[in-house]
Amino acid sequence: MKLHRQQDSGQNQIQLYDDAGFVIQGRRHGGGILVTAHSLESPWGPATAAELVAEDFAGIAALAPEVVVVGTGQRQHLLLPALGDLRRLGLALEIMDTGAACRTYNVLLAEDRRVVAALLHPSAR
Structure with a gap:
């Protein structure tokens, strides 16, 4: 789904997500991504939500985010094995399907919030 035209803000807005992955600043990323306003890790994460572990989120706390999307x-998977470990780190987590997470990330980014998006591929199960 195309979200909006990229404005030259210098920030990593998600322009598009579909079965081929994500487009950020005009570049296609075919796997999962870990993205902030000014950093991008691609590829990131396992193939499925059930495989997520605390180590996949290593370093996020050092970014001092207000929220991690x-x-x-x-689909939304609430029973992630790493969930308890992440909450113990004091991170505010919002867990949702990847499409909703992309839209939420862009809104929070536009509000100048310190947001990190940890996104599995849009077609991940």
Whole structure:
């Protein structure tokens, strides 16, 4: 789904997500991604939400985010093995399907919030 035209803000807005992955600043990323306003890790994460572990989120706490938006693929998966470990780190987590996570990330980014999006591929199960 195309979200909106990229404005030259210098920030990593998600322009598009579909079965081929994500487009950020005009570049296609075919796997999962870990994205902030000014950094991008691609590829990131396992193939499925059930495979997510605390180590996949290593380093996020050091970014001092206000919120971490986790996109779990085609569907929202609330019973993630790493969830308890992440909450113990004091991270504010919002877990949703990847499409909703992309939209939420862009809204929070536009509000100048310190947001990190940990997004599995949009077609992940």
